[in-house]
Amino acid sequence: MDFDQLADCHKxxxxxxxxxxxxxLREEDLCVGELVEILKITQPAVSQHVRKLRNARLVKERRQGQWVYYSLDGKDYPFYSSILQSLPDLSAEITRLKAEGKKGICT
Amino acid sequence: MDFDQLADCHKxxxxxxxxxxxxxLREEDLCVGELVEILKITQPAVSQHVRKLRNARLVKERRQGQWVYYSLDGKDYPFYSSILQSLPDLSAEITRLKAEGKKGICT
DNA sequence: AAATAATATAAGCATATTCTTATTTGTTTG
DNA sequence: CAAACAAATAAGAATATGCTTATATTATTT
Structure with missing residues (x-):
């Protein structure tokens, strides 16, 4: 992997x-609408962010009906799992989403 | 470590x-002038880049006479060594510098 | 096929990044 | 201390990024 690709990944x-x-996504696969709920930013902002992650092959998408689920990818990068491990735990956010009955938006 | 700090590091x-x-720097500590020689970019550009790396605590500097040597730091980041391992080998560049008698600029 | 829902894309603006040249700061040496 | 050298900082221009609103695409449902 060359410097350009690696720089794009880190970018x-x-x-x-x-x-x-x-x-x-480390916790579980989520659709765009769920990310919008949790992150409290607009839907286009989420779409643009996940597209960048996808272009860098850090996540992959799968369409399921009218929803698009995103999940971790990044098999290309040997350092990726240790980066993921360094991220703060946001599982409480997903718990909260479920508690509010909004997880399952996409079903 | 919070998301802001981690984002700054990856930035x-x-x-x-x-x-x-x-x-x-994975090969050996180098001063700014040596980096300028190898990278073929201007001295201010090198200074600005190393400052960013230093602000992110990815490198540290030590002044030695009129030269400033940079070396790897980044003890803060558990993922750093695996990132460093992923980088292409540039040892030939340092070999070339020495062959041209320019390593030792800073002595 | 029309209406609705989820997501993506486009366009425009504000801010950030990176480069260049010019200048300043710090260190050594005569 | 003055001259010379190394590195840092400043300022400005060009490009990139991230946000917003508006619109387009894709899938479902009736």
């Missing part, structure tokens, strides 16, 4: 919101 | 030239 990681998305 | 890693600097 994708160099944003607070995208790191939060990865921390959430 | 510092999100540049091709800075990754090349880290790949070089």
């Amino acid at each position: 994708a990681l160099g944003d607070k919101t995208r790191l939060r998305i990865l921390a959430l | 510092a890693l999100g540049d091709k030239t800075r990754l090349r600097i880290l790949a070089l």
Whole structure:
């Protein structure tokens, strides 16, 4: 892997919101609407962030009906798992979403 | 470590030239003039890049006479060593510098 | 097929990044 | 202390990034 590709990968990681998305996806796959709920940012903002993560091959998407689920990818990068491990725990956010009955938006 | 700090760290890693600097420092400590020689960019550009790496605590500096040597730091980051391992080998560049009699600029 | 829902894309603006040249600061040496 | 050298900082221009609102695409449902 060359310097350009590696720089692009780290560039994708160099944003607070995208790191939060990865921390959430570490817990479980989520659709865009769920990310919008948790992150409290607009839907286009979420779409743009996940697209950057996808271009860097850090996440992958799968369409399921009218929803698009995102999940961790990044098999390409030997350092990725240790980066993921370094991220703060956001499982409480997902718990909260479920408690509010909003997890399951996408079902 | 919070998301902001982690994002800043990865932002510092999100540049091709800075990754090349880290790949070089992995081989040995170098002063600014040596980095200028190898990277073929201007001296202020090198200074600005190493400052960003230093602000992110990825490198540290030590003044030695009129020269400032940079070396790897980054003890803070558990993922750092695996990132460093992923960088392409630039030892040939340092070999070339020495062959041209320019390593030892800073002595 | 029309209406609705979820997501993606486009366009425009504000801010951030990176480069360049010019200048300043710090160190050594005559 | 003055001259010379190394590195840092400043300022300005060009490009990139991230946000917002508006619109387009894709899938479902009736």
